[in-house]
Amino acid sequence: MLWMRFLMGDSVGAVARKQLPLRPAGPDTVAALLDWYDRERRDLPWRTRRGRRADPYKVWLSEIMLQQTTVKAVIPFYEKFLSRWPTVEALAGADLDDVLAAWAGLGYYSRARNLHKCAQAVVSEHGGRFPRTETELGTLPGIGPYTAAAVAAIAFGEPATPVDGNIERVVSRLFAVRHPLPGAKREIKRLAESLTPQRRAGDFAQAMMDLGATVCSPKRPSCLVCPLQQDCHAHALGIEAQLPVKLARAERPVRFGTAFLALREDGHVLVRKRPEAGLLGGMLEIPSTDWADDWLAADLALVQQPVRAEWWAVPGVVSHTFTHFRLELQLFRAIVPVEASMTFWASPERCRWVPRHELQNAALPSVMKKAIAHALREH
Secondary structure, three states: OHHHHHHOOOOHHHHHOOOOOOOOOOHHHHHHHHHHHHHHOOOOOOOOOOOOOOOHHHHHHHHHHHOOOOHHHHHHHHHHHHHHOOOHHHHHOOOHHHHHHHHOOOOOOHHHHHHHHHHHHHHHHHOOOOOOOHHHHOOOOOOOHHHHHHHHHHHHOOOOOOOOHHHHHHHHHHOOOOOOEOOOHHHHHHHHHHHOOOOOHHHHHHHHHHHHHHOOOOOOOOHHHOOOHHHOHHHHHOOHHHOOOEOOOOOOOEEEEEEEEEEEOOOEEEEEEOOOOOOOOOOEEOOEOOOEOOOOOHHHHHOOOOEOOOOEEEEEEEEEEOOOOEEEEEEEEEEEOOOOOEOHHHOHHHEEEEEHHHHHHOOOOHHHHHHHHHHHOOO
16 A cells, blocks of 8 residues: 555655755744745634734634634634624523524534533633633533634634644645554644744644645645745655545445425425434434434335325435435425324424425524425426
């Protein structure tokens, strides 16, 4: 395997490119990066101008949203949240269902529940002020080691070292870390910490993120314009495009389920709130069977219909990829009278009828929005 050649110290790349006058990564590296950042930093809505104190609430909100999500996808959600809940006190006082509805479409919905819990903890336990140290921040709901370090560094200037995917890539190339991920994470963290300056730690963290996002990209790094080119061991060896080394991921398993779209004659759709614990906890869904390792035969699936009606099998399936598995849903659709009553299988205490025109603003995860759109489409 290719990565085994790196582990054994393959020198093919070293002779393929003329060695640059390398200097060990250190204070000069940090100075070069910060100088580049002052000129090239991305203009993002949660950032402040140099010399101005960052708002911890805005930093925290953006960092939670950016977990496993691109900047482009986050910006409209961030602006919507900030407009609706401009302070941590406002967010703490919000109804959880409203927070989940505003989050719908951003994915990883446990983040929204923890966001709300964290806001309440900041208000009730810290007087509405975020604690400034990495250790204290790590005690708040939904804040792990990365987010604690990011908020401590960016919002408070603490010499903390967050390591996201971008920073991981920059550091692995800068030091030519040949051990494959995820095993190399501890070494990469240690190396990143060795560079973190006492002053401007937040700018340094954001500079590393920006460098990884715009220059030190995964497949085609733009080494010619990189401010760290002469410090980069991977570039000198000609192996920058092959780092970081990652072990092959196992193929995602597939789960299968059946969902029911009940459309009332007055234009209302039956939705159900999922249990608070577990995947998509607290979000809305159209009533569905459990997700299993194989398809449930149509006649057995229809036993679990939420409303007694004539159900029509919708052609095709809806596929959706979660982090650890792929889901495939078959759909049934029925038009039911206004006085229709729900069955035991619907769990009526968790169900309600929602006007069709209000579905867009309901707390529906992406998979359910896809399922509803598919079921309502003319086939």
